[in-house]
Amino acid sequence: MPRLLWGLLPLATIDVVLFLVPMVIMALFSLRFSEELLGLTGRWTVAHYIKVFTSEGIYLHILVKTIVIALIATAACLLVGYPFAYFIASTSRRWQGVLLTLVIMPFWTSYLLRVYAWTAILGDRGLINEALHFLRITDQPLSFLLFNVFSEIVVFVYLYIPYAVLAIYASLEKMDRSLVLAAMDLGATPVQAFLRVVLPQTLPGVYASIVFVFIPILGEYVTPTLVGGMSGVLITNLLVNQIHALEFGFGAAIAFVIATFVLVLLLGLRRSVDLERLYVG
Amino acid sequence: MTDRHAVLQSLVEGVRGGRLTRREFFSACARLGIGLVAASSVLRTLGGGTASAAALQGPLNILVWDDHFDEPELKDFLATTGVKINTSLFDENADAYAKTKLVGGRQIDVVSGDALWGPRYHQSGLVDPLDLSQFESAKELFPVFREISFWKVGNRSIMFPWSWAPIIPYYDPRYVTPFNSYEALFDPKYRRRIVMEKTPVDIMAQMGLVTGAKKPYEMTPAEIKAAKEALIRLKPNILTFVEQSNQFVQYFVNGTAWIIANAHTGLDYRVKQAGGPLVKPVYPREGYVGFLDGEMVVKNAAHRNAAMAWLDHKNQAKYVVLNFQKQLRALANEKAMKMLQQDPKYADLVHATGYDQPDVALRMILKGPPPGEGLKMYIDAFNEAIAR
Amino acid sequence: MGAWANEFLVTETIPHTGVSRPASRNAAVELRSVTKRYGDVVALREISLTIHEGEFFSLLGPSGCGKTTTLSLIGGFIEPDAGDIVIQGRSVVGIPPYRRPVNTVFQSYALFPHMTVAANIDFGLRMRGVPEVERVRRIDEMLGLISLPDFGGRRPSQLSGGQQQRIALARALVNHPAVLLLDEPLGALDLKLRKQMRIELARIQREVKITFVYVTHDQEEAMTMSDRIAVMNQGRVIQIGTPQMIYEQPVSRFVAEFVGANVLGGTIEAVDGRAGRVRLDAGSAITAVCPDGLLPGDRVSVVIRPEQAAIAGRPGPGVNAIPGQVLKASYLGTHTQVIVRVPGGIEMTALLAAGGPSEEIPAIGEETHVVWKSDGSLILVEEGSA
Numbered sequence A: 001m002p003r004l005l006w007g008l009l010p011l012a013t014i015d016v017v018l019f020l021v022p023m024v025i026m027a028l029f030s031l032r033f034s035e036e037l038l039g040l041t042g043r044w045t046v047a048h049y050i051k052v053f054t055s056e057g058i059y060l061h062i063l064v065k066t067i068v069i070a071l072i073a074t075a076a077c078l079l080v081g082y083p084f085a086y087f088i089a090s091t092s093r094r095w096q097g098v099l100l101t102l103v104i105m106p107f108w109t110s111y112l113l114r115v116y117a118w119t120a121i122l123g124d125r126g127l128i129n130e131a132l133h134f135l136r137i138t139d140q141p142l143s144f145l146l147f148n149v150f151s152e153i154v155v156f157v158y159l160y161i162p163y164a165v166l167a168i169y170a171s172l173e174k175m176d177r178s179l180v181l182a183a184m185d186l187g188a189t190p191v192q193a194f195l196r197v198v199l200p201q202t203l204p205g206v207y208a209s210i211v212f213v214f215i216p217i218l219g220e221y222v223t224p225t226l227v228g229g230m231s232g233v234l235i236t237n238l239l240v241n242q243i244h245a246l247e248f249g250f251g252a253a254i255a256f257v258i259a260t261f262v263l264v265l266l267l268g269l270r271r272s273v274d275l276e277r278l279y280v281g
Numbered sequence B: 001m002t003d004r005h006a007v008l009q010s011l012v013e014g015v016r017g018g019r020l021t022r023r024e025f026f027s028a029c030a031r032l033g034i035g036l037v038a039a040s041s042v043l044r045t046l047g048g049g050t051a052s053a054a055a056l057q058g059p060l061n062i063l064v065w066d067d068h069f070d071e072p073e074l075k076d077f078l079a080t081t082g083v084k085i086n087t088s089l090f091d092e093n094a095d096a097y098a099k100t101k102l103v104g105g106r107q108i109d110v111v112s113g114d115a116l117w118g119p120r121y122h123q124s125g126l127v128d129p130l131d132l133s134q135f136e137s138a139k140e141l142f143p144v145f146r147e148i149s150f151w152k153v154g155n156r157s158i159m160f161p162w163s164w165a166p167i168i169p170y171y172d173p174r175y176v177t178p179f180n181s182y183e184a185l186f187d188p189k190y191r192r193r194i195v196m197e198k199t200p201v202d203i204m205a206q207m208g209l210v211t212g213a214k215k216p217y218e219m220t221p222a223e224i225k226a227a228k229e230a231l232i233r234l235k236p237n238i239l240t241f242v243e244q245s246n247q248f249v250q251y252f253v254n255g256t257a258w259i260i261a262n263a264h265t266g267l268d269y270r271v272k273q274a275g276g277p278l279v280k281p282v283y284p285r286e287g288y289v290g291f292l293d294g295e296m297v298v299k300n301a302a303h304r305n306a307a308m309a310w311l312d313h314k315n316q317a318k319y320v321v322l323n324f325q326k327q328l329r330a331l332a333n334e335k336a337m338k339m340l341q342q343d344p345k346y347a348d349l350v351h352a353t354g355y356d357q358p359d360v361a362l363r364m365i366l367k368g369p370p371p372g373e374g375l376k377m378y379i380d381a382f383n384e385a386i387a388r
Numbered sequence C: 001m002g003a004w005a006n007e008f009l010v011t012e013t014i015p016h017t018g019v020s021r022p023a024s025r026n027a028a029v030e031l032r033s034v035t036k037r038y039g040d041v042v043a044l045r046e047i048s049l050t051i052h053e054g055e056f057f058s059l060l061g062p063s064g065c066g067k068t069t070t071l072s073l074i075g076g077f078i079e080p081d082a083g084d085i086v087i088q089g090r091s092v093v094g095i096p097p098y099r100r101p102v103n104t105v106f107q108s109y110a111l112f113p114h115m116t117v118a119a120n121i122d123f124g125l126r127m128r129g130v131p132e133v134e135r136v137r138r139i140d141e142m143l144g145l146i147s148l149p150d151f152g153g154r155r156p157s158q159l160s161g162g163q164q165q166r167i168a169l170a171r172a173l174v175n176h177p178a179v180l181l182l183d184e185p186l187g188a189l190d191l192k193l194r195k196q197m198r199i200e201l202a203r204i205q206r207e208v209k210i211t212f213v214y215v216t217h218d219q220e221e222a223m224t225m226s227d228r229i230a231v232m233n234q235g236r237v238i239q240i241g242t243p244q245m246i247y248e249q250p251v252s253r254f255v256a257e258f259v260g261a262n263v264l265g266g267t268i269e270a271v272d273g274r275a276g277r278v279r280l281d282a283g284s285a286i287t288a289v290c291p292d293g294l295l296p297g298d299r300v301s302v303v304i305r306p307e308q309a310a311i312a313g314r315p316g317p318g319v320n321a322i323p324g325q326v327l328k329a330s331y332l333g334t335h336t337q338v339i340v341r342v343p344g345g346i347e348m349t350a351l352l353a354a355g356g357p358s359e360e361i362p363a364i365g366e367e368t369h370v371v372w373k374s375d376g377s378l379i380l381v382e383e384g385s386a
């Protein structure tokens, strides 16, 4: 519910303090042009932004591709995460504790390691291919499992689903369970009760999931690098290449275009959450 | 007290005049029973000609590649000089360059770099060229590495040379027919079978070799465009880029990759050690790129004397031998090479890595930053190719 | 109101489970030997109940006695472990709640917070596909019935507790259920509002003529509103009857105590026709109307309702009397309630009608007697001994 967003307020304050200054520096970089590597001096220019939108259209193309992939991964996280959160919320207190611990468990190991582990699952000599081979289902390894958009999305879903589950679980947990009984009492089938009562009640959790899943994926670098192969190149890969070549100005301009998009998205989401609050009263 | 001081003075003069190496100076100091603290206070007078010369005091700050040093020499250095070394690691030349430019000698005394980055550092006034004759361990170098032309400033060298390796294709002969040209990489039968390290500028340079660029690191816009087209053509055959070349081994071992397009020499040995197939190197007829690297002393380094002492220390053959045994690629130290040749365990490897053939290093097209707007164009082209 | 359509009649034939006797024509709900367990806890033990059509029926009992369980079984939120539940002549065992002709007013109201009042009331109609014109009409009718005509556009959170309660009622009633289940609907309201809502609820029930099954642990509430009451304890139904019967003819010490009567333990000394002499554990001997079959020496409970007890400093002959000390006396307008501690530490309550025989309000600490006529008390066989 909106209260969830209020709960984020202290975090948001820290964010502003810690990120505002670097943001300003980045903004300055994105508007400076320099002949030397690492141009700290130079003249004002919007050339970097023009370059983001020209350059054979590749940056826009990859940005759109990144957004589409992030959307697909977010949708998958919600589709898998929601029922799972629902299941957790419907179990007994003790089981909830156990299941939530399981959900959080991946965070105990290194993020890099977890992404890397997927090459050992999806690779030619990976778990799946070895199993298929062992069961004599295939004689050649299925090479389309790894190093493409597919494996990239699989890993995104794996990495970010705990956030979706936790956010949705929190909103389900807060919901008055008797509302479901009331809906069924009034003639709603379980599906109708879910769609008309549970889902609207937990929309804030869904919004929170989107914030926690979609936005980080836009900035993902490790996953496309390790499992995305040549077809899974995302906007951050291009950005990092520029930064490594000390093109801070251009890199910053790319980052700002992404950031602007995220900002618009957040404002849009906040508006719908505000609407929700009005709705609730 | 007075004559002690006189002895010290003469020692200092000895070092200045090049009659004594620093190491001899330190052992002399030790013999004199002078504590290291006293030594360093005296060393304040050891100017070496630079304006802000400092005494042999630490801690020494080095910005370094992780394959340029090992624990033993850090420990020994601390034991003999009392100077502690703070290491910070980096991957990309450009990163180290940016850092050095930002914080300079105040926070960085020694920085590692690739061959043609040396002149870039020097032109930007970031480093002081070294008089290699002042270093005892420089006498152990192959003579050719003491005379690298693009590092020469007068009779000084911008870098203290450390290691080198060609960057060449390797292939698994079980699946790949022997070849001697980059053209073979484009064969459709190698679809999703090539793995490369993600080094945008060097990959562009390699593509430049494919498309006949005259100077692969100084391509014209038209040549860059041709190289980009080549990379786009190659893309279907590339399975993935890896971030670190040490991941190559597993791709050969588990048979996922048939060709590694840009590996350092010695990969064959490492693959075999890891239980993989006997992969073969290719020195393509179009030429090959490679790296030659070393250390530079940052201008106005806060711990300049310690920096000089460290370079002399770490480049001793005994440490270089250790480094070779660990990293398995050629270095600039000839004495260490000879020691390794005596060791039956490493003799073959010395040859496989080209360590005994410094002329291979001289034939390499050396890694370096494309001049001026070039780097920008290389990266843009690389991005355009992989984003396609 | 007689034209209230009943969309809920389950039309397909449902195979009868258990009892084969058809439900009596005017029974709205029948529970036949229903047992419900939660793990080791037996929440209901072989409960049998018949609730008539149009009746205001209350389930009264202490916390944990199984009232909500009974209601949930009728509503279909849980299924019985044994026995049969029949609504309007058809067994509903195995029928999900959304297909039962029953609606519930929840203790927490369970109004949908993301919907307006009108949308809340509309919910059930929508689910059953009632045409729009009809829905609008019925919503207005309901808002009128609960005297909140202009509240359709509000959110539940913008309503007071009492208003929310009435919306919850309207939301259930608008569906014209065969049976309306109410689980302590007034529990969350303050006393004054609760009393007001009792009258309101009773009025509405009379108007719509729908069978109400009303759960409460407040005996006064049950007494004032119900046509009949089932008193429950520990998963069993102890007594079913009109409020008057329950009050005047409690079948057990538990019922008597629950409806607020004074209960004193004792032993039969002598039986003389309808009159029995009882030696109270407190010491005194009293006479009271005695049920058949009791013999001297039997353990009994003597029940004296507060309004039949009085206070007398010097009790006259022919009345029962126990000495005691006044603990508390409160003036209640029409009555004065006096609490007297009698030997054995038992506290007895006497309700003295204003203008009655003992006009003086006794002082606290005063030594006095609790007195009552011998036909003003009842002898019950003590549970577990007869």
Ligand SMILES: Nc1ncnc2c1ncn2[C@@H]1O[C@H](COP(=O)(O)OP(=O)(O)OP(=O)(O)O)[C@@H](O)[C@H]1O
Residues within 6 Å of the ligand: C038, C039, C041, C042, C043, C061, C062, C063, C064, C065, C066, C067, C068, C069, C070, C217
């Ligand atoms: N879901 C459940 N799981 C286990 N035991 C339960 C469950 N629901 C009820 N019980 C037990 O069944 C018994 C009857 O519970 P019920 O809720 O019907 O009581 P009640 O009469 O409604 O009480 P109250 O007046 O406190 O609401 C109690 O002992 C209770 O602890």
Ligand SMILES: [Mg+2]
Residues within 6 Å of the ligand: C067, C068, C069, C183
């Ligand atoms: Mg209850």
